[in-house]
Amino acid sequence: MTYSENLFYGASPEIHRRAKELRKQMTPAEKILWELLKEKSLGGYKFRRQHPINKFIADFYCHELGLVIELDGSVHDSLDQTEYDSGRTYELEELGLKVIRFKNDQVINELFKVLEEIRLLLPHPGPPL
Numbered sequence: 001m002t003y004s005e006n007l008f009y010g011a012s013p014e015i016h017r018r019a020k021e022l023r024k025q026m027t028p029a030e031k032i033l034w035e036l037l038k039e040k041s042l043g044g045y046k047f048r049r050q051h052p053i054n055k056f057i058a059d060f061y062c063h064e065l066g067l068v069i070e071l072d073g074s075v076h077d078s079l080d081q082t083e084y085d086s087g088r089t090y091e092l093e094e095l096g097l098k099v100i101r102f103k104n105d106q107v108i109n110e111l112f113k114v115l116e117e118i119r120l121l122l123p124h125p126g127p128p129l
Contacts, residue, residue: 007063009095011052019057022050029071029104030059032111037069042115043122054095056088067121068092068099071107 008016026034030049037047037060051061053068060069072085089099100121102114 008052009054011054015052015055015057019050019052022057026050027071027073027104029073029107033060033069033071033107033114036111036115042119043124045122053092053097056092058092065122066097067118068097069118070099070101071104072101073104 011019026049034049036042038049040046045062045064047060047062047069048058049060051058053061058068059071061067070085070089085101089101092099098121100118102117106114
């Protein structure tokens with residue numbers, strides 16, 4: 001498997017097109033977290049936003065760590081969406097990825113706590129933020 005195939009886990013051209021659209025429509029919480037992640041401020045790791053993985057689009061993805069970060073708005077509170085999210089998490093974990101989820105409100109109101117939870121997943125987390 002080539003680097004690109006491994007990076008996207010066989011995502012279709014349609015998924016890539018949709019990811020490109022989503023990059024232009026980020027939520028306020030996604031924008032806040034992206035401002036920090038894009039600067040490699042967490043251990044120097046490169047994160048990608050709205051990244052195609054198989055049939056899904058991850059809000060944020062670090063290929064080096066195999067880490068998916070998902071931000072959930074209020075739509076994720078419904079039972080149907082919660083079940084869908086659980087299935088999606090399961091499928092991503094079956095690909096060998098680690099998935100961590102945060103509510104949009106957590107990013108907006110408790111950003112340093114969110115960053116600390118992510119930092120603790122790093123191989124060498126370093127000092128607290």
